Amino acid sequence: MKNKTDRVKSFMQYLTLFIGAAIMFLPFFWMINSSFKTEKELLSFQSFLPKQLLIDNFRQAWEMGDFPRYFGNSVFVTVVCVALTMFVTILAAYGFSKLKFPGRDLIFTVLVSMMMIPYEMLMLTNYETIRHMHLFGKIWSLIVPFTSSIFYTYILRNFFLSVPDSLYQSARIDGASDWQYLWEIMVPMAKPSLVTIALLDAITCWNSFMWTMLMSSGNRNIRTLPFGLTAFTSEAGVHYNLWMAGATIVVIPMIVLFLFCRKSIITGVSRGGLKG
Amino acid sequence: MEVRIEDLVKRFDDVVAVNKVNATFESGKLIALLGPSGCGKSTMLNMLSGIMPVTEGKIYFDDRDVTMLSPDKREVGLVFQNYALYPHMSVLENICFPLKIKRVPKAERIEKAKEYARMVHIDDYLDRLPKELSGGQQQRVAIARALVKRPKLLLLDEPLSNLDAKLRVEMREEIRRIQRESGVTTVFVTHDQEEATSISDYIMLMKLGVKQQFAKTRNLYNDPANLFVADFIGNPTINQLHGIYEKGNFRPDAYENAIPIGRYQIEDGSRVVFASRPESVIVEKKNGKTVMEVEETYVSGKDTLCVLKAGDGRLRAYVDNDSAPQEKDLVSVSFRDRGVFVFNEESGERYYE
Numbered sequence: 046m047k048n049k050t051d052r053v054k055s056f057m058q059y060l061t062l063f064i065g066a067a068i069m070f071l072p073f074f075w076m077i078n079s080s081f082k083t084e085k086e087l088l089s090f091q092s093f094l095p096k097q098l099l100i101d102n103f104r105q106a107w108e109m110g111d112f113p114r115y116f117g118n119s120v121f122v123t124v125v126c127v128a129l130t131m132f133v134t135i136l137a138a139y140g141f142s143k144l145k146f147p148g149r150d151l152i153f154t155v156l157v158s159m160m161m162i163p164y165e166m167l168m169l170t171n172y173e174t175i176r177h178m179h180l181f182g183k184i185w186s187l188i189v190p191f192t193s194s195i196f197y198t199y200i201l202r203n204f205f206l207s208v209p210d211s212l213y214q215s216a217r218i219d220g221a222s223d224w225q226y227l228w229e230i231m232v233p234m235a236k237p238s239l240v241t242i243a244l245l246d247a248i249t250c251w252n253s254f255m256w257t258m259l260m261s262s263g264n265r266n267i268r269t270l271p272f273g274l275t276a277f278t279s280e281a282g283v284h285y286n287l288w289m290a291g292a293t294i295v296v297i298p299m300i301v302l303f304l305f306c307r308k309s310i311i312t313g314v315s316r317g318g319l320k321g
Numbered sequence: 322m323e324v325r326i327e328d329l330v331k332r333f334d335d336v337v338a339v340n341k342v343n344a345t346f347e348s349g350k351l352i353a354l355l356g357p358s359g360c361g362k363s364t365m366l367n368m369l370s371g372i373m374p375v376t377e378g379k380i381y382f383d384d385r386d387v388t389m390l391s392p393d394k395r396e397v398g399l400v401f402q403n404y405a406l407y408p409h410m411s412v413l414e415n416i417c418f419p420l421k422i423k424r425v426p427k428a429e430r431i432e433k434a435k436e437y438a439r440m441v442h443i444d445d446y447l448d449r450l451p452k453e454l455s456g457g458q459q460q461r462v463a464i465a466r467a468l469v470k471r472p473k474l475l476l477l478d479e480p481l482s483n484l485d486a487k488l489r490v491e492m493r494e495e496i497r498r499i500q501r502e503s504g505v506t507t508v509f510v511t512h513d514q515e516e517a518t519s520i521s522d523y524i525m526l527m528k529l530g531v532k533q534q535f536a537k538t539r540n541l542y543n544d545p546a547n548l549f550v551a552d553f554i555g556n557p558t559i560n561q562l563h564g565i566y567e568k569g570n571f572r573p574d575a576y577e578n579a580i581p582i583g584r585y586q587i588e589d590g591s592r593v594v595f596a597s598r599p600e601s602v603i604v605e606k607k608n609g610k611t612v613m614e615v616e617e618t619y620v621s622g623k624d625t626l627c628v629l630k631a632g633d634g635r636l637r638a639y640v641d642n643d644s645a646p647q648e649k650d651l652v653s654v655s656f657r658d659r660g661v662f663v664f665n666e667e668s669g670e671r672y673y674e
């Protein structure tokens with residue numbers, strides 16, 4: 046039997062959670078809500094909810110801005126980035142956890158300490174590198190600097206370290222090569238962590254703004270959605286309803302992705318795959 | 322497949338884990354690798370499987386030198402002490418894995434895996450994950466996985482140490498049956514002498530990396546090569562009296578009488594250990610022969626275990642309940658021919674008649 050103080054306590058807990066959730070949710074709701082209103086409705090503040098579900102804003106925004114192209118660019122960059130990052134992360138994590146070579150732990154420590162360097166500082170060197178690779182203004186300039194991540198490698202390496210060596214020996218005796226062991230045993234075991242990493246990376250890529258702005262200053266054809274949206278707000282004039290529709294277009298794919306992977310993320314996070 | 326090891330040595334920095342071991346494991350036999358903790362049993366097994374490189378010496382499978390061969394090419398099955406099942410795979414997938422690596426077609430490998438699952442009586446649990454199985458069930462999965470690829474050599478590293486007493490006895494009979502059915506040469510590591518004697522055809526007993534004796538299981542008990550072997554094998558442990566050998570007699574320390582033990586090739590006056598199995602000690606009513614006092618008696622089943630006092634030393638003897646003496650009685654003691662050995666006190670080396 047729950048007594049009274051328990052009930053009060055759990056009520057307070059739910060209340061706190063509810064307020065937190067509401068604060069998180071409200072801007073999204075506002076954005077989506079506004080994207081269905083006509084401009085007049087939006088500015089008159091007469092009703093909270095739209096009178097009708099107006100799809101027209103989306104159509105207009107989609108056509109006025111260069112959204113189809115931005116959308117295509119975003120999808121391409123995100124998919125390629127995530128795929129390459131996953132590949133590199135898996136190999137690096139395996140190398141730094143299970144292979145033996147001189148200086149392994151030292152090199153890794155140096156890499157980890159490099160996470161301290163602020164991203165803005167790296168932008169300069171990355172910019173130079175891209176220029177020298179003659180990729181400036183090409184879509185690959187949005188991908189090449191983001192094909193590896195020390196942070197994700199660190200997470201995955203921690204997981205790999207927790208796998209006992211007897212599994213490796215067992216797999217070797219079962220006839221597997223190092224390569225087969227990695228892909229048949231380690232990677233499937235790490236699936237929850239990998240899904241979490243992939244999703245985090247997808248969100249980061251999708252939302253990447255500064256770098257895209259820098260790179261696409263030479264070529265508007267490689268703009269992705271977030272920068273495209275900003276450009277749209279200045280190019281399309283002050284139409285809040287259209288801005289909101291554009292913003293909705295930008296976030297919806299990530300929300301859908303999140304809903305699909307929700308379960309894996311929760312297991313990935315709750316078993317400590319993301320701690321540290 | 323016959324396994325032959327020649328002058329096998331494994332060193333870790335300053336520790337010599339396996340020291341110059343020679344042996345031939347006959348094809349189709351079950352060999353127990355026995356010895357106290359840290360004597361190099363696992364090291365030996367790991368070298369046979371190829372997951373640990375050898376420092377010196379050679380390993381032959383039949384006539385093939387496999388010393389440098391990597392584990393995936395050796396065609397061995399290994400059951401680890403902790404089973405090392407793949408945690409994300411079901412029982413069936415675990416057993417299938419070696420065949421999957423060999424690219425056996427899916428239908429065929431599932432059929433094969435099921436066949437071996439039946440053999441180890443695990444076929445009711447094919448869809449479970451390892452963590453949903455008991456220790457004994459996990460072990461059987463590990464055995465099935467090791468056998469499914471039809472290895473030429475099966476290696477088991479203390480596979481029963483995690484099980485309770487009853488399951489241990491059951492499982493060792495099971496292992497014996499599976500080994501007989503499949504006819505695979507098997508090396509079984511254990512530090513439990515009773516487990517080793519109950520299961521094996523041959524026993525190799527080791528101490529600090531050195532082979533002490535490698536012989537048919539029965540011979541290890543009846544014909545130990547040195548004091549360590551005599552002491553390690555047998556329950557209760559063999560009686561040991563320290564003393565001096567003199568002209569066919571043995572004089573235990575601090576004991577007034579001599580025990581006639583027959584002629585050995587020992588210099589008179591040497592210090593020796595006189596060892597006798599409890600069932601080789603004959604206890605009679607006092608009749609003038611070597612007399613000892615009964616210190617304690619324990620009834621166990623149809624026999625009574627008597628502890629006899631011989632100076633500083635103690636002798637344990639099995640006597641029929643009906644003719645058992647009382648505590649404090651004086652009795653006469655003599656010895657059978659079998660199960661009585663004399664060893665050098667210092668080196669533990671055995672003296673022969």
Ligand SMILES: Nc1ncnc2c1ncn2[C@@H]1O[C@H](COP(=O)(O)OP(=O)(O)OP(=O)(O)O)[C@@H](O)[C@H]1O
Nearest residue numbers: 333336337338357358359360361362363364365512
């Ligand atoms: N990787 C290693 N590095 C250094 N020394 C080791 C290593 N593995 C084993 N040893 C040493 O080698 C010796 C033999 O070890 P091993 O594991 O073969 O013993 P064991 O007979 O299997 O013992 P147990 O019954 O406890 O499993 C021990 O002294 C151990 O400390």
Ligand SMILES: [Mg+2]
Nearest residue numbers: 362363364478
């Ligand atoms: Mg061991």
